[in-house]
Amino acid sequence: NVLVIGSTGQIGSELTGELRKRYGNSNVVAGYIQGAEPTGELKEAGPCAIADVTNADVIAEVVRKYNIDTIYNLAALLSVVAESKPRLAWKIGIDGLWNILEVARENGCAVFTPSSIGSFGPDTPREMTPQDTIQRPATIYGVSKVTTELLSDYYQKKYGVDTRSVRFPGIISYVTPPGGGTTDYAVDIYYSAVKGEKFVCPIGKGTRMDMMYMPDALNAAIQLMEADKSKLVHHNAFNIASMSFDPETIYQAIKKYKPEFEMVYEVDPLKQSIANSWPDQMDDSAAREEWGWMPQYDLDSMTKDMLEKLAVKLLK
Ligand code: VAH
Numbered sequence: 001n002v003l004v005i006g007s008t009g010q011i012g013s014e015l016t017g018e019l020r021k022r023y024g025n026s027n028v029v030a031g032y033i034q035g036a037e038p039t040g041e042l043k044e045a046g047p048c049a050i051a052d053v054t055n056a057d058v059i060a061e062v063v064r065k066y067n068i069d070t071i072y073n074l075a076a077l078l079s080v081v082a083e084s085k086p087r088l089a090w091k092i093g094i095d096g097l098w099n100i101l102e103v104a105r106e107n108g109c110a111v112f113t114p115s116s117i118g119s120f121g122p123d124t125p126r127e128m129t130p131q132d133t134i135q136r137p138a139t140i141y142g143v144s145k146v147t148t149e150l151l152s153d154y155y156q157k158k159y160g161v162d163t164r165s166v167r168f169p170g171i172i173s174y175v176t177p178p179g180g181g182t183t184d185y186a187v188d189i190y191y192s193a194v195k196g197e198k199f200v201c202p203i204g205k206g207t208r209m210d211m212m213y214m215p216d217a218l219n220a221a222i223q224l225m226e227a228d229k230s231k232l233v234h235h236n237a238f239n240i241a242s243m244s245f246d247p248e249t250i251y252q253a254i255k256k257y258k259p260e261f262e263m264v265y266e267v268d269p270l271k272q273s274i275a276n277s278w279p280d281q282m283d284d285s286a287a288r289e290e291w292g293w294m295p296q297y298d299l300d301s302m303t304k305d306m307l308e309k310l311a312v313k314l315l316k
């Protein structure tokens with residue numbers, strides 16, 4: 001059975017739904033914390049359990065009670081909010097990960113804990129960022145993500161725990177809003193377009209970042225966890241890429257369907273400084289070679305889908 005930690009977050013909420021679709025509702029446990037309880041379909045469709053990564057006993061109890069063999073650990077403070085609460089970001093990101101890895105070691109679970117383009121820093125090559133390259137991130141989010149990669153690989157080498165992960169780009173989705181990231185603008189811009197509001201963009205002209213539509217992100221996580229372990233040269237964490245754009249490019253992609261849509265720039269200094277320290281476009285050839293990674297969406301097909309789905313969600 002599968003446990004999703006952070007099942008009410010931007011990725012966790014849709015990942016839980018997708019896993020339940022593939023493996024059966026009763027076989028996927030939605031882990032949550034007090035104050036972020038599952039609601040609606042997430043709550044009704046399958047088992048839910050308190051699973052606070054900062055409490056190892058609670059995690060161990062859930063793993064044993066539901067006979068968990070795979071843990072998807074989506075608990076994290078994202079890059080912007082982490083800068084205001086660095087100690088909590090570390091507590092959730094790394095003390096939490098340590099608990100997960102120990103429980104996994106004792107119970108023979110596989111573990112997926114995502115990394116991010118945020119794990120790279122200002123001296124990482126920006127174009128076609130290599131799979132193996134320098135990672136000296138300038139944010140506590142990035143420091144915790146590099147540590148996530150190193151600690152997960154350590155448990156893999158030293159104890160044989162099957163840990164795998166990907167470096168997610170900015171993820172765009174319409175179901176659950178992201179929780180305080182640098183790439184959130186690429187989600188918010190669609191909401192403004194559908195509501196017929198002018199979009200005030202916090203990221204500056206020409207700032208490119210790797211981005212990905214949620215269906216591709218979910219597929220990447222599940223496909224990697226289902227991949228033949230003997231074929232994997234890398235474990236934590238694979239570069240995965242699908243599109244790379246700056247605000248002007250996504251604005252024009254939306255304008256194609258909403259000609260009256262307007263955008264102005266009001267650069268947020270913190271978000272801009274973080275975005276400037278991240279690469280523009282990753283080289284994901286290792287993921288393509290080792291486990292067949294292949295994105296399905298591009299900017300146009302994502303835009304069409306986002307505008308359609310948000311129109312239903314927001315205007316009903
Ligand atoms: C953030 N959406 O902006 C997250 C993610 C790659 C970006 O880590 O912090």
